[in-house]
Amino acid sequence: GGGRFGFAQKSAGKIGAGALPPPPKPAKAISSSSAKKDVAAPPNGTQPWIDLLSHSPPVIEVEALDLVTRTDRAKLKGFATDGDRVLDVYVFVGARKVYYHSNKNGGDPKKFAFDLDVPLRPGVNFVSVWARESSETVQRRVFVIRRDGPNGELLDTPKTDDDVGELLGAEPGAKD
Secondary structure (H helix, E strand, O other), rough: OOOOOOEEOOOEEOOOOOOOOOOOEEEEEEEEHHHHOOOOOOOOOOOOOOOOOOOOOOOEEEEOOEEOOOOOOEEEEEEEEEEOOOEEEEEOOEEEEEEEEEOOOOOOEEEEEEEEEEEEOOEEEEEEEEEEEOOOOOEEEEEEEEOOOOOOOOOOOOOOOOOOHOOOOOOOOOOO
């Protein structure tokens, strides 16, 4: 390297200008009883497993759907579950949101079922289902659904999402 890479000393077999730093020391173990005062240690002397940092996004389950169709809509049915709560569920086709439902006042805060017909554009459609536990914990499932012509012929995919509003029932040419 002609001295351009001063951080590596090939002849010395070391990285950097000096000796390698010492390996890190192991973390100090704490007993589970000090982590949670109300949990008693089991009598056999083993430490109980306490999951102090468990955090996972909702699970999204979707019933089998047709990934190739000749109709302008696809049936999307499923549910989102979470150990803490499901805040809301929303669905996009491309960049357009076609469904939103809050579970804030739902009967079961840990589960939300959805059943809808999503509008499809000709050609390839990216349908994404989102479920949130909070603003920071989100899960997403994406499906690629191809809409063919009435006789099974391949249709060109539009380059923009401008025509999705018409599929949702908006007036042609209307802007959001």
